[in-house]
Amino acid sequence: MALQYLALATMIVLYSLMFIGGYVSAAGLGLTCPDWPLCPDGIFPSEEYLIEWTHRLVAATTGALVVATMVASLINKNADLKIKVTSSLASVFVITQIVLGAMVIDLKLHAVLVAIHLGIGILLFSMVLLTTLFAFRISKISIDSKS
Ligand code: HEM
Numbered sequence: 001m002a003l004q005y006l007a008l009a010t011m012i013v014l015y016s017l018m019f020i021g022g023y024v025s026a027a028g029l030g031l032t033c034p035d036w037p038l039c040p041d042g043i044f045p046s047e048e049y050l051i052e053w054t055h056r057l058v059a060a061t062t063g064a065l066v067v068a069t070m071v072a073s074l075i076n077k078n079a080d081l082k083i084k085v086t087s088s089l090a091s092v093f094v095i096t097q098i099v100l101g102a103m104v105i106d107l108k109l110h111a112v113l114v115a116i117h118l119g120i121g122i123l124l125f126s127m128v129l130l131t132t133l134f135a136f137r138i139s140k141i142s143i144d145s146k147s
Pocket residue numbers: 017018019020021022023024025026028029030031036055056059062063094097098099100101102104105109114115117118121124
């Protein structure tokens with residue numbers, strides 16, 4: 001898949017994840033699934049754990065997409081330092097965010113950790129947004145240079 005579309009897909013999935021996270025938080029569902037990484041009834045959740053399980057599944061998908069975007073940026077011959085830095089920072093933030101998510105559950109929604117979870121989510125979104133903008137710019141420059 002072309003880098004710009006991979007980056008765009010990553011941003012859309014990440015945005016959905018932040019939306020679901022906001023719902024989990026506002027609906028008070030943060031501790032409905034008390035285990036990590038799976039909920040008590042295993043890989044396929046019952047209705048009871050569905051929203052939290054969805055947040056985790058979309059988080060795992062986001063993690064894979066963010067890392068794939070970084071790899072695609074690092075090996076792209078037209079990529080400049082900026083996109084390499086933003087996509088690498090996004091990977092650092094996504095891994096931090098997944099570890100923090102587990103700690104948020106383990107420490108029973110400690111307020112400081114939940115606030116940090118939101119803060120890193122915003123930093124992660126900023127890096128993915130910049131990566132997407134840089135990726136579209138690179139593709140435009142390479143099309144222009146061919147014509
Ligand atoms: C890329 C990874 C992730 C992102 C971007 C993300 C993002 C978010 C966001 C934006 C919120 C809403 C925060 C708020 O409104 O205060 C949230 C809530 C939450 N997230 Fe994540 N999340 C990620 C991964 C995870 C993982 C792996 C877990 C682990 C199970 C997790 C557990 C939670 C919990 C329990 C809440 C609700 C906290 C509460 O009840 O206040 N998150 N997440």
